[in-house]
Amino acid sequence: MNIHPKALDAIENFELPEKLGFGQTLAPVMYRVDYANGRWGEGLLLPYGELSIDPASKVLNYAQVIFEGLKAYRVEHVQTKLFRPQMNAGRLNRSAARMLMPDLPESLFIEGLAAVSAYADPLIPRLSGQSLYLRPLMFGTQPALGLGTSDRFTFLVIASPSEAVIAGTLRVVVEREGTRAARGGTGDVKVSGNYGASLHATMTAVDSGFNQPLWLDASEHRYIEELSVMNFFVMIDGELHTPELSGTILPGVTRDSVITLARDIGISVHERKLEINLLLELIQSQQCTEAFACGTAVIIAPISAIGEKDGTIYELVEESGPITQKLRQKLLDIQEGRVPDRFNWLLSIPQQYHPQTDSANV
Ligand SMILES: Cc1ncc(COP(=O)(O)O)c(C=O)c1O
Incomplete structure (x- = not known):
């Protein structure tokens, strides 16, 4: 990997704002590696900055772009840790295969994450719930207007010192008309087009006082996705249920x-088809007591109510239930280094990426 001579200056001249938010403050370094002539080149750590992109590029015209999201943690760790980055590497390559993009070797993926996390180490916030959010992305840059795959690509890792995306509980609205993903589409990979397509329903939900739409299956609008x-997870009669993959x-x-x-603490988990109307009945009969959403950015966020667009609201008995809280705490304790990493989920950032080996932060 090469390091741009200005990369370290960029870090030294950077000041973290007092209010972090999520994804608003961008770390002043980024990682880049390009693919051309059938192979990946050498990675480069460089100051964060604008890119020059050809207006005819595949990414701008045909959305040939995929991404990932994961976090680097400090809090109680002596050395920065990434949480299960190999899973993100695998998912990135499944997204790449779906979008006719080249496989990215896991070693390059980890190199990019490690380089940015190590250089941005002084900027990784240290309070519980805070982290360096890492955003790897890959896109096709060939300038050619015919519909087809690109023959050249750029992979980047950018980063944002962040707080958890949502504090408090979520209210979600059942989306009975719109569709996020249909069978045979791209719903099971992290393709940027999925998010553009879900924006309309998401912003409509926000305008109606909810945090997010709850998407249903495309063919019947009957099962929760x-x-x-x-x-999405719910507790029904003391057991955990989540839509199957x-x-x-x-x-x-x-x-x-x-x-x-959950299984480790003795809770039965069912990955299954979850019918929305049945679930709403179970909330009313108080058999379904808790619901929560989970993801890298949000960690685990309790859902306090599920609403319909006609104004009907189904409040959960437990606004922020005990199992939700317990799982959140267990996950954060591992991510933030308060308990041993029993599942071997954490990857230490290799020491040699640190620009100053005698740094007090290492
Ligand atoms: C559509 C969708 N579902 C679920 C998740 C949660 O995935 P993860 O836990 O890997 O962040 C994400 C976030 O990446 C997402 O975009």
């Missing part, structure tokens, strides 16, 4: 971790 950027929802890293943690 997920939220726009989070997976149907091929149209994103297999979340957090979803997988929640299932593992």
